[in-house]
């Protein structure tokens with residue numbers, strides 16, 4: 091059976107063979123239609139994640155989309171599903187293969203009709219964007235939102251999901267001009283540059299071009315997060331869900347305390363299966379209405395090595 095393999099920590103995935111899995115107790119067999127390469131896959135495979143060095147070889151892929159091959163009463167053959175795996179975090183194989191055996195509690199039935207490649211591209215990044223905005227960030231209609239890293243998948247999803255949730259002004263901050271243009275096309279009102287600068291005051295001047303904001307969605311941390319705190323209104327919230335820019339941030343106490351700001355962490359790992367399923371249902375519903383998309387590129391699984399570390403639009407492997 092076709093599969094991508096991490097043969098040694100720190101080396102890119104290669105195309106290979108794996109025995110076809112059989113269904114164990116409490117598992118569902120899924121014919122995989124699409125498996126995205128996400129930052130967590132690369133981090134785990136590098137051997138430098140806080141999950142430790144993974145046992146190799148293993149099939150990477152922490153999420154995927156497919157059709158049930160063999161399931162249970164609730165998951166009949168042919169049901170479109172999204173599924174999660176612990177590949178790279180715990181021993182076991184992930185989504186980047188033709189057929190996956192997945193514990194039933196990690197399988198979510200999807201409404202039919204959505205493009206599996208697009209749903210895979212959005213996946214947990216869109217779930218994180220939606221839950222950071224609502225569940226963690228408490229977005230209320232009319233509130234102003236600042237989305238950092240608006241060129242990434244979390245950022246693109248956050249702009250669109252904030253818009254459809256009734257946000258007021260949306261400011262998108264992104265490094266590349268193409269990312270900023272796309273953010274405007276996706277529904278942002280203003281797009282500001284986020285060059286590789288550690289000058290917090292300069293970044294804050296740019297981010298504040300439209301006035302104070304109520305909520306920041308932050309997949310970056312570092313100087314951009316510190317700057318974003320400076321443009322929050324009193325009692326405003328910043329939800330951090332990643333560290334694509336830096337693991338630490340030069341946050342000053344006076345900014346935090348003078349306006350009683352709230353800095354909140356978020357991880358998908360804390361969601362209950364019901365919360366995760368509900369968020370995915372919302373993501374798919376938004377896809378079906380045409381209000382949610384993301385820049386992505388389908389690539390045959392056999393070509394995994396060439397795209398494993400490629401920056402830019404989300405790569406989705408198609409077995």
Ligand SMILES: NC(=O)c1ccc[n+]([C@@H]2O[C@H](COP(=O)([O-])OP(=O)(O)OC[C@H]3O[C@@H](n4cnc5c(N)ncnc54)[C@H](OP(=O)(O)O)[C@@H]3O)[C@@H](O)[C@H]2O)c1
Nearest residue numbers: 215218239241242243244265309331332333334335357358
């Ligand atoms: N907490 C959770 O549950 C959760 C869930 C999903 C994702 N995440 C995390 O959220 C982050 C973003 O995920 P994603 O799926 O959106 O990844 P992605 O599509 O790879 O996007 C990463 C973004 O980070 C930006 N970036 C990278 N280095 C930067 C720097 N030095 N300064 C400013 N911007 C920088 C990139 O900008 P360019 O476009 O300009 O390169 C891009 O917009 C990752 O850290 C991921 O692990 C967390």
